[in-house]
């Protein structure tokens with residue numbers, strides 16, 4: 001049995017109430033030792049009013065929310081002590097519980113117990129953190145879908161279909177005497193891979209969009225000096241954050257700011273104007289700008305609509321070729337020209353909506369993206385990509401007429417990657433799938 005753990009579930013600040021959580025096999029016993037009522041025999045979810053006592057001293061009047069395991073968040077016996085919101089009282093209660101045999105919980109230990117006790121899968125455990133850390137309403141709602149388990153359901157068809165084919169192959173190898181079982185051949189593998197790869201591609205695509213909603217994107221504002229990058233940053237932020245002058249080479253360091261564009265956080269990076277220079281400080285600034293372009297998810301290339309393009313502009317356009325970018329003509333208030341396939345704005349006059357619309361369009365999000373559960377963290381996406389690679393390898397081996405038991409090696413890899421997404425790796429054995437599917441050796 002795991003040790004009983006205790007921790008403050010609320011922020012350690014003065015507030016109306018605090019909640020202290022106690023979880024583990026001895027939770028009821030330990031709490032009973034410092035409560036004026038015996039809760040050891042409680043066998044269903046109960047709220048109880050009473051006093052936390054240290055021998056004859058009353059520490060606080062509290063409410064206990066008592067959850068009998070396994071019907072609790074952690075799957076264990078769990079007590080939430082709702083006390084007055086003084087950190088002093090909360091600490092006193094925690095010390096008391098420690099002296100009666102509990103130990104302090106480590107970071108995330110309640111969620112990890114919930115996972116270990118199969119109350120939640122790994123996707124849901126990750127979602128708890130995402131919900132707490134979400135900075136936009138949209139990110140929170142997306143994470144709640146994962147918490148509810150909707151995201152986990154996306155994986156089930158993959159797991160089931162791979163298990164079907166894998167079990168068929170295994171049963172052929174392990175139980176050749178069963179003549180009534182279909183012979184596993186390369187067609188089974190090829191059909192499986194052709195069926196699953198578009199599904200995985202779609203999951204990756206939706207996951208990457210979900211990741212954008214959850215974490216936002218880095219947007220670099222670049223261009224030669226004086227095109228209005230800092231003016232644009234200020235217009236987007238709605239405040240005078242960066243210094244603006246008519247002197248070319250004003251910005252030297254990266255100036256950062258954040259905005260929420262239709263629920264997506266844009267991490268904006270205003271950079272030093274890029275041009276050939278002999279000034280030591282400016283050269284460092286230019287190099288920083290180039291590094292920022294490499295790091296950015298999206299680059300806004302600013303050009304001056306009121307002048308002709310020159311070598312500096314052309315060099316920058318060449319430099320950003322491989323990075324997702326949007327070309328924007330600024331200062332249209334000073335120009336009569338019309339620009340095809342480019343966005344025209346005036347940072348000075350705050351006429352920047354066309355750029356905001358273009359950035360949002362570039363993200364490829366729709367109403368639906370915000371409501372669709374997706375595998376939207378780097379770990380989940382990495383494992384999805386591993387699954388696809390392993391499946392493609394299995395197909396290649398099948399097409400090369402390798403023996404079916406060798407082909408199944410890559411199928412196993414794919415299966416394990418899928419299980420790892422849910423955190424089921426090492427828990428689910430393919431032999432169990434065989435037994436469940438074919439009633440072998442009943």
Ligand SMILES: Nc1nc2c(ncn2[C@@H]2O[C@H](COP(=O)(O)OP(=O)(O)OP(=O)(O)O)[C@@H](O)[C@H]2O)c(=O)[nH]1
Pocket residue numbers: 223224225226227228229230231232243244245246247248249250251252271272273274330331332333334345346347348349
């Ligand atoms: N007419 C007009 N002037 C603008 C516009 N945007 C910026 N400017 C002017 O252009 C000059 C340069 O603006 P900045 O925002 O400092 O340009 P920058 O690209 O950040 O320049 P560096 O930091 O030197 O690379 C300032 O005098 C701005 O007022 C615009 O849309 N229209």
Ligand SMILES: [Mg+2]
Pocket residue numbers: 229230231242243244250251271272273
């Ligand atoms: Mg600037």
